[in-house]
Amino acid sequence: MEAPSNPEIDLSSVPPLGALHFTAVSEKYRIMRIVQWSVVQLVLALCILAPVLLSGLFEGVKVSADFGDGYWRIPFLVQGLLGGFWLAEEWLGFPRRGYVVRERDITYRSGWFSRSTTTIPYSQVQHIELTQGLFARWLGLKHLKLFTAGGSGNLRIAGIQEADAQVLRSVLDSRTGKG
């Protein structure tokens, strides 16, 4: 094997990532997340409260013969706790969502409670996908997904303005593959 030239590396000269400025995703995406949260919470709450509501609507229906009438408070409390945690994660984590595009790699940061910062070199991106759901289309947002070999490094950057997404895509298209 031809020995690759291998000069010693001065670790202090390696460009640091922490000093970079992260571009935030669109503020409209926060609305989308909150709506998504509310829909899920509403459906869950309806499921939990369904027996109570049914017994209110129809005279003959008993809520529960085994547990008594107040049993629904327990799952409701659990849902409140978990939903609250999720809301905190969405609300506090939103300003932390952001990406940095560099000459040779892209970095995405997200999360409030469990935080992660993932860097993917363009040379390893196999393909790029831009997706847009119905609600995202109303808000003018797009989601960018980067696929890498093996799948464990796949990256999804959600909630980018349509125009920004197109720019980002063309930047990535010109650099991925043969970087």
Added chain:
Amino acid sequence: MDFLEPKRQHPLGVLILSVQFLWKLGQQAWPMLIGLSISIGDNFWQNAILASIASLVLTGAYALLYYLRFKYSVEERALIVEKGIFHRERLQVPFERIQTIQLFQGPIQQLFGLTGLRVDTAGSSGSEIKLVAISRTAGEALQDILRSQSSGATEPDAEPEVIETEGHNKTPSQTAGQAHVQLVSLSFLELVKVGLSQNHLRNAFASLALLSYLIGNRPEAITAMLDAVPAFMAPLIAAAMVLLILPGMLLFLMSGVAVSVATAFLRYYNLRSSIGPDGLHAEMGLLRRNTFQMPFARVHLTIWRSNWIRRKLGFETLEIRQAQADSGGQGGVRVSLPAMEPHHRAVLENVLYSDMTENPVMEVLPVRRLRWLLLAFSALPAGLFWLSFHPLAAALATGAWLAFVSWTTAKRYGSFRMTVHSDTIVLEKGWFWRQRTLLRLAQIQGVEWERHVFLERRSIGHVVFHTAAGARRFSYVQKSQGEKLRDFAMNQHHAQNSRA
């Protein structure tokens, strides 16, 4: 030998295919077949024989059709397979996509001097191509064609290199230009050693599970047997049970050892492996013999495992992983080579990770906090003593447990280490069961810095390396160190990939 014309496999392929299909049918449909045999009429055996004849004929006919409609050929830079009885399919695998070429010989293939050939790609699962029966010469010729072009100019790592080893393990096949260095090959005695150093307890439990499954399927037989025993025998049986505990445990352990040795023989019988300019070569197996050929550049992870027994015997198990199809861990080839001795490791790492001979750039150890976390978690089971014992006994037992656990956690904590070379990262962990994972920065798919909010406050996090063969994580690293590591990794990755 040329493969330009699309052609069928060896005629005996029909036999092999029908056995395979019959096996699959039996696996999937046996409850239905038995159910039918019982429910239609009342002659169970007659029905069963009819059903087996019918399934034999059906699978035979299906195998014949499948065989007739299956053709393979090699075009300029791709292996092409056309198959399908009603729904025709044309698979085309470009040579540069080929991850591994594997020859395999089951009992039937071994008997008639045939071989099967499997080609894996990094695509989604099910995209591999499998020929079940071609003549051995054709198989080797095909392997040569595929290999010569798949490990060609695109791979900088597959260039020829002459490796000198310490004399005694040179092979006769080592010629002037083509350096084939023999790696591990197992003699009968070594094979027994490999078998004996496996995890017997796990195997014993597996055989116990099989046994209880067999018994559990026929509870009525046991109750009938117990009913037949007269009442005065009951205390005698109970006494016999107590007497049987010790021999039973012995039998349990012996069965574990037996299973270990038997599986070692089945998997690794007559194992031979070598490395050459075109990659790693290995063949092994008794009933089903596998031959692997793997270009170095397709190796994404190498994992060295050893337990205490194996280290005493002086060897480790090597697992080589290639790119997997998705994060589910399915697909992708994993080759295990047992009984790798230290000089084998030196030879292999010299080829795969040539930068490791230089001094490491960085050495990363986990923060001290990990030690306390490990201790806290392993001390938890001591709570069980207080539930069941007298307080005094519980206090004594807890003390002993804590002493033991603090000793093991000190050992475990001391075993975590990450060594960063200019292109290679070595992750070490484990003390009794030791694991050493090597990956190349030039091949990483991404680096992740991960932590939750409480760790963030203390500037601690986990480094995750995403590779094509799955993610590898090193936990509880100081933030400054972790960020430096990430920046270094990306920098090296770009440097390596822009040169190529």
